[in-house]
Amino acid sequence: MDVKEYRGVMVLGEQRNGTIHRVTFELLNRGRSLADKLGVELSCAILGDRVDDLGEVILRGADKVYHVCSQDLATFLPGPYTRALVQLIQEEKPEIIIAAATTTGRTVMPLVAARLGTGLTADCTYLDIDPEERILLQTRPAIGGNIMATIKTPFTRPQMATVRPRSTRPAPRDESRTGEITVKNYGDMLVSLTERFLEFMADPSQEVNIQDADIIVSGGKGLKNREGFKLVEELARVLGAGVGATRDAVELGWISYSHQIGLSGKTVSPKLYIAVGISGKVQHLAGMQTSETIVAINKDPDAQIFQVADFGIVGDAFEVVPELIDALKKLRTGA
Amino acid sequence: MNIVVLIKQVPGTDNVKMDPKTGTMIRTGKDNIINPLDENALEEALRLKRSLKNVTVTVVSMGPESAMKAIKEAIAMGADGGILLSGRAFAGSDTIATARVLSSAIRKLWPVDLILCGERATDGETGQTGAMVAAMLDIPVQTYVQKLEVGDGIITVERLVEGGFERVQVKIPALVTVVKGINQPGFPTLAGKLRAKEVQVPVWGPEDVGLVPDEIGLKGSPTRVVKIFSPKLSRDTIMYRHDNTGRAISELINFLGAREIIV
Structure with a gap:
């Protein structure tokens, strides 16, 4: 793997029923500061069927938005999500990819990391760039939060991390920002023959998640x-x-x-x-x-x-x- | 039906020592336990064994020789047998290298219909290894599962997600990671303990699962620990004793107002 072929920071945005979820803007906040430190572009991947307001993702800091659009991505299934993200990473070759440590992010990221044979650090609370090595420094609590560990992924790309939702503020809106929205159609490769989403049931005992x-x-x-x-x-x-x-x-x-x-x-x-x-x-x-x-x-x-x-x-x-x-x-x- | 349960031996307390050079955990403690969520995974396998015919439950664990105790305990709780993946070359493996070892071992045990493990372990707390094993075996995975039903060539699960739960159906073979709410783990029985003494648990090293040193341990791990440090836990606490003046409450309201939490 030639690490120099990989360039740019990508965040994996999330949508719920076609609406961009707030955690996306938190990721954009973290991603923007990493991209600026590296002097590279920030992109945001959105997997879903119809998604409203992709322009908002630009205003919140993305230079590029990749909307992988398919009805097979409307609800989360590990297989289609993994194939879509692996394909997108292989096409766009980001050096860093960050997702939220939600049930979706914490499921799809290990699957993608294993497919690509690269490293992944879960539940990071702090991300930074080592300016000399141009490498991602991933800090997370270990052993029940009694010890913090800083981890890097030196030899493989992309460098992958999940960050806890609510561990940073959403990126502010900047009306003057411009960027590019690209729709990706990956066709039949996203159809799952082994998984079927049946239904989502809201838990009434959990009014506020x-x-x-x-x-x-x-x-x-x-x-x-x-x-x-x-x-x-x-x-x-x-x-x-x-x-x-x-x-x-x-x-x-x-x-x-x-x-x-x-x-x-x-x-x-x-x-x-x-x-x-x-x-x-x-x-x-x-x-x-x-x-x-x-x-x-x-x-x-x-x-x-x-x-x-x-x-x-x-x-x-x-x-x-x-x-x-x-x-x-x-x-x-x-x- | 062949079920493999992946278990991890974890420290029973929070007193874990770290190797300052590699930043990896030193696993020596005497008070080690089976990772609590893995006990739920085991219990789910045993539940299926009780309710279906011809179910074999094999526990697989990677760890030092002392992890044999965890496997024996799982057998005492009702598992049929186990495999211990152990050897110096495995030490220092991150989640990718660990998943490589586990998936190679499972491939050797094939055909396997269902692989169960806890959603995460209480020591590393990454929750990544299960899904990585599924990716390496190229089988469907379901995570955060709180309910599992086995049908004809399929399983139906309930996944605990933000704001509720999802029902999903997947074909087997599949890997499922479970949350605590799925069941109440049982205890070792006397008969089980006696059987655990008799059952031979093979110990497999890297060559037994067909892996070379570059693929495992620190060498086979894409991540490196740069440093470990202790976070500042304590905060400067403003303390009030509650009395009949109402002062503690009014100070709290002022404090939350000043931090713009309530307006």
């Missing part, structure tokens, strides 16, 4: 029982927030597994994380410690959760949370 949420209110064993846990849900409702939970709370059956945050659940980094009745075991911290702002409410002043918190209230959740809800409601009504 927690990994997409700006604010998460999360509860642990300190809430005592299912009734107590409802406090967390009520505070979340007032804040328009997602509901999170510790492993203990999930195992006690207070809420479903899809809300579990931590090593064996989801990793989140919202703007605000409110931990209620959570002691702060390392396993839980691993899933939330990159949150922008962390507020902890716990009656034990020595609880470990306070070490990662920006703001801590030592007190009984059953008194603090209702007061907080009242104060927030008053704020809303301007009273």
Whole structure:
């Protein structure tokens, strides 16, 4: 593999039902700064059927948009997505490709990396360029977030990484930007003979998808029982927030597994994380410690959760949370 | 039906030592366990073994010799047999090199109908190896699976995705990575423990799976660890004790307002 043949930064955008997803703009933000450091073009691949508003991708920082257009790409299937992306990479030869660490990105990227025999680093929190080597530096938490590792892919291309959604802001809109939109048709090679998408079912217990949420209110064993846990849900409702939970709370059956945050659940980094009745075991911290702002409410002043918190209230959740809800409601009504 | 379950032995605690030269993990701990999500994968295989006829469950693990304990434990829980992929040349493998070793071993066990593994391991937490194995075997993959049904030459799965779940059907042979919600893992039985003592678990090295040194270990890995460092965990915490003055709450509201989180 001649690494010099590969040039440019590509991000793998995401669409849901033909609408560009916000995570695409986050990727463009990261991609733009890498491309500028390298002095190369930034492109964005969008896989889907009909996709609205591809021009927005240009305004948010892409120089080129490749829309691989097919009804076989309307919903995510690993086979067609992998074949489309491998074909696009072989045609356009980007030196770097970045995707979101969503269920789609975390599935298609390893498949593509294995097909191309190149390296992939999952869940990066920081990306940079080594100016001397002109190489991508990929930093990610390892071992439950207790250690950070910086990783590179020196000998193969493209250099591939996924980044956690919500770990950066969306690229700002610049109306003066121009760029090129190319539609790629790959025809029958995208038809899957071995996979069939049946249906998507929204999970009603998950009104706000927690990994997409700006604010998460999360509860642990300190809430005592299912009734107590409802406090967390009520505070979340007032804040328009997602509901999170510790492993203990999930195992006690207070809420479903899809809300579990931590090593064996989801990793989140919202703007605000409110931990209620959570002691702060390392396993839980691993899933939330990159949150922008962390507020902890716990009656034990020595609880470990306070070490990662920006703001801590030592007190009984059953008194603090209702007061907080009242104060927030008053704020809303301007009273 | 032949089912292969990929398992990884991981440290039971968070006290993991790193080799400062290579940045790879030193795997020596005595309190090692089977990666929790791999136990869910094993349980799913055992569930199918209980409900269908002629199901054979083989666990495959790559790791140091001490990983034999994980395989024996899986047999004690109900697996029929296992293969340990071990040898100094495997050490330092990244996800691509690991997937190469695992897929080569699975090819040797062919025909295989279903490969199951946990969505990710609690130590490396990359969640990449399963999908890479599927790509190298050129078989369909489904990830984040919370429900699995076996039909005639097909499986139907529920994938846990953002905002809900998807139902997808794939032909077998296929590889499936599972999430925790799929089942409740069982425990080793006394009979199982006795059987685990008797069952011979072969140890395969690179030559047994047909790989040369350039394809495995650090040499066969496209990624390199540049450096490892400890992140600053603690934040400067503003602390208030809740009392009847309402001060803690009003300070919190001010704090969130100043950070433009609530307006």
